[in-house]
Amino acid sequence: xxxxxxxxxxxxxxxxxxxxxxxxxxxxxxxxxxxxxxxxxxxxxxxxxxxxxxxxxxxxxxxxxxxxxxxxxxxxxxxxxxxxxxxxxxxxxxxxxxxxxxxxxxxxxxxxxxxxxxxxxxxxxxxxxxxxxxxxxxxxxxxxxxxxxxxxxxxxxxxxxxxxxxxxxxxxxxxxxxxxxxxxxxxxxxxxxxxxxxxxxxxxxx
Amino acid sequence: xxxxxxxxxxxxxxxxxxxxxxxxxxxxxxxxxxxxxxxxxxxxxxxxxxxxxxxxxxxxxxxxxxxxxxxxxxxxxxxxxxxxxxxxxxxxxxxxxxxxxxxxxxxxxxxxxxxxxxxxxxxxxxxxxxxxxxxxxxxxxxxxxxxxxxxxxxxxxxxxxxxxxxxxxxxxxxxxxxxxxxxxxxxxxxxxxxxxxxxxxxxxxxxxxxxxxxxxxxxxxxxxxxxxxxxxxxxxxxxxxxxxxxxxxxxxxxxxxxxxxxxxxxxxxxxxxxxxxxxxxxxxxxxxxxxxxxxxxxxxxxxxxxxxxxxxxxxxxxxxxxxxxxxxxxxxxxxxxxxxxxxxxxxxxxxxxxxxxxxxxxxxxxxxxxxxxxxxxxxxxxxxxxxxxxxxxxxxxxxxxxxxxxxxxxxxxxxxxxxxxxxxxxxxxxxxxxxxxxxxxxxxxxxxxxxxxxxxxxxxxxxxxxxxxxxxxxxxxxxxxxxxxxxxxxxxxxxxxxxxx
Numbered sequence: 053x054x055x056x057x058x059x060x061x062x063x064x065x066x067x068x069x070x071x072x073x074x075x076x077x078x079x080x081x082x083x084x085x086x087x088x089x090x091x092x093x094x095x096x097x098x099x100x101x102x103x104x105x106x107x108x109x110x111x112x113x114x115x116x117x118x119x120x121x122x123x124x125x126x127x128x129x130x131x132x133x134x135x136x137x138x139x140x141x142x143x144x145x146x147x148x149x150x151x152x153x154x155x156x157x158x159x160x161x162x163x164x165x166x167x168x169x170x171x172x173x174x175x176x177x178x179x180x181x182x183x184x185x186x187x188x189x190x191x192x193x194x195x196x197x198x199x200x201x202x203x204x205x206x207x208x209x210x211x212x213x214x215x216x217x218x219x220x221x222x223x224x225x226x227x228x229x230x231x232x233x234x235x236x237x238x239x240x241x242x243x244x245x246x247x248x249x250x251x252x253x254x255x256x257x258x
Numbered sequence: 259x260x261x262x263x264x265x266x267x268x269x270x271x272x273x274x275x276x277x278x279x280x281x282x283x284x285x286x287x288x289x290x291x292x293x294x295x296x297x298x299x300x301x302x303x304x305x306x307x308x309x310x311x312x313x314x315x316x317x318x319x320x321x322x323x324x325x326x327x328x329x330x331x332x333x334x335x336x337x338x339x340x341x342x343x344x345x346x347x348x349x350x351x352x353x354x355x356x357x358x359x360x361x362x363x364x365x366x367x368x369x370x371x372x373x374x375x376x377x378x379x380x381x382x383x384x385x386x387x388x389x390x391x392x393x394x395x396x397x398x399x400x401x402x403x404x405x406x407x408x409x410x411x412x413x414x415x416x417x418x419x420x421x422x423x424x425x426x427x428x429x430x431x432x433x434x435x436x437x438x439x440x441x442x443x444x445x446x447x448x449x450x451x452x453x454x455x456x457x458x459x460x461x462x463x464x465x466x467x468x469x470x471x472x473x474x475x476x477x478x479x480x481x482x483x484x485x486x487x488x489x490x491x492x493x494x495x496x497x498x499x500x501x502x503x504x505x506x507x508x509x510x511x512x513x514x515x516x517x518x519x520x521x522x523x524x525x526x527x528x529x530x531x532x533x534x535x536x537x538x539x540x541x542x543x544x545x546x547x548x549x550x551x552x553x554x555x556x557x558x559x560x561x562x563x564x565x566x567x568x569x570x571x572x573x574x575x576x577x578x579x580x581x582x583x584x585x586x587x588x589x590x591x592x593x594x595x596x597x598x599x600x601x602x603x604x605x606x607x608x609x610x611x612x613x614x615x616x617x618x619x620x621x622x623x624x625x626x627x628x629x630x631x632x633x634x635x636x637x638x639x640x641x642x643x644x645x646x647x648x649x650x651x652x653x654x655x656x657x658x659x660x661x662x663x664x665x666x667x668x669x670x671x672x673x674x675x676x677x678x679x680x681x682x683x684x685x686x687x688x689x690x691x692x693x694x695x696x697x698x699x700x701x702x703x704x705x706x707x708x709x710x711x712x713x714x715x716x717x718x719x720x721x722x723x724x725x726x727x728x729x730x731x732x733x734x735x736x737x738x739x740x741x742x743x744x745x746x747x748x749x750x751x752x753x754x755x756x757x758x759x
Binding site: 151220242 | 325
């Protein structure tokens with residue numbers, strides 16, 4: 053059993069290293085070794101700038117020891133759910149992690165200590181300008197060369213469960229609304245003013 | 259020549275219509291060069307506003323939750339409004355003069371740019387881009403104004419410089435808007451607010467340029483339409499006839515079609531090229547934006563070069579030279595477009611794209627070396643039709659080749675090049691009895707004169723009242739379109755009409 057585990061671990065390590073030899077890490081090659089949870093429940097809406105999100109992560113204890121020996125940093129990110137990727141090529145999921153656009157917003161990056169087996173957690177107030185969309189949370193584990201070597205996520209492999217929404221600010225302000233209306237009215241009224249002045253000038257010169 | 263109510267002194271040499279016969283680009287002398295500077299600046303402001311959204315789309319699409327389809331539709335909307343606005347603007351120029359017509363349009367579309375700051379949905383985004391795009395009709399008033407202020411030997415250059423320098427707003431905005439946005443964001447605004455504030459810049463620029471046109475500008479060398487109409491120097495024309503003589507001139511329709519495949523293609527490229535470089539060569543967004551900007555910025559010299567070449571060809575070969583130069587230039591542009599979709603390395607793509615921009619924009623300048631001569635009475639309507647045709651070309655090419663996923667962008671670009679080549683061929687059909695066409699020389703019949711051509715736009719009862727006199731003066735001045743080789747002794751020359759008042 054221990055030999056099989058060791059073989060599996062070294063095979064995985066080899067695959068990861070082989071991938072990184074060419075500089076390309078494929079998501080499909082990453083082992084799902086982290087257990088990640090997030091505080092929002094399925095379908096909950098978080099308001100940007102106000103609501104908090106708590107994320108926890110840790111290595112799956114049922115995996116053989118030594119799986120996480122290479123992990124140096126953990127980065128936890130907001131990732132778009134498929135429904136928010138429809139007809140939006142700038143959020144596309146591709147296997148090559150370097151080109152993947154699924155996870156664009158980082159929640160936290162923390163160093164990882166393999167000897168410390170406790171589950172880490174972090175609480176964050178959702179930024180105001182995280183776009184309004186449906187998300188899940190994913191954590192990537194990086195080795196000392198800053199290459200992805202493992203991951204975990206709050207949803208299943210098909211990204212259908214445990215999805216939550218974020219609502220960003222609109223960016224609009226009352227002062228902007230008023231300014232826009234005033235300047236627009238000014239443009240139109242000044243045009244009428246010019247017409248009137250023009251007519252009067254032509255009449256006077258006759 | 260005959261005197262007006264009082265003798266006028268102009269800073270530049272003028273012809274019998276008081277149009278300037280020289281184009282001095284660094285002068286601001288009223289009324290001619292001042293009109294030039296006012297027209298290109300106000301037109302530039304409209305281009306900056308109309309294409310202010312594309313460079314900020316990465317922010318806007320997240321703020322408004324836009325899809326690729328929403329963005330594509332908004333892009334098509336931004337150029338489709340001007341199709342009819344340009345024809346309407348042409349008629350408005352004929353009726354009210356370019357100064358009032360353009361300033362009115364600019365001030366009436368400025369609210370759309372201000373309201374861009376407060377949109378909150380894909381629909382409202384599409385609507386503001388649609389209405390902002392109407393301002394592109396100022397192109398017509400620009401060309402009309404230049405054709406009213408500058409004489410035949412320099413009208414191509416004047417049109418080319420004013421059109422080109424205005425068009426470069428489409429490139430300048432790709433640089434200006436990201437800088438303004440970054441400044442505002444660094445001052446402390448959240449990015450979803452910063453882009454909204456940024457839109458006040460093009461909006462204010464547009465409003466101020468309209469004020470400048472109204473305060474400092476003048477429709478014609480002798481004054482404004484309104485004043486001239488009141489004093490009787492300029493007759494108020496009947497819209498129905500102006501429109502009729504414009505739309506029944508087949509040359510206007512041919513130029514409308516071919517303009518769609520130089521200017522229309524230019525607008526399409528403005529909308530898609532940044533994305534093309536970003537996706538195909540995996541460039542950073544601001545690098546792709548820089549390349550996109552260079553396409554539009556080439557207008558600084560390429561479109562004026564087209565106008566200048568048109569005038570140079572006319573000096574030697576007359577109107578036939580103008581037509582040949584236009585056809586050859588636009589054909590080469592089509593071939594380069596075809597090539598652009600086929601090359602697969604980044605450096606080759608950039609080289610081909612720059613060459614493509616030079617030829618396609620020069621073709622735009624060359625087109626408006628021909629347009630002023632198609633009609634005198636209905637100059638505005640013909641300019642409007644041609645300009646509108648340009649936008650139709652933009653709508654068509656985006657709809658056929660760049661919407662949805664039927665063609666990859668590179669295939670779309672290649673097919674667009676093929677369409678350019680096909681749709682440029684009708685230029686061969688343009689024929690002026692007094693000057694000839696591409697393949698036929700001028701007619702040797704006695705009535706094939708400039709006077710006859712331009713007088714055919716007036717009815718006899720109008721001629722009795724003397725409404726046709728400006729056209730007559732233009733006809734005399736346009737004899738230069740025969741070219742230098744013409745031996746005027748062997749061709750019927752214009753007889754000075756004894757009816758000059």
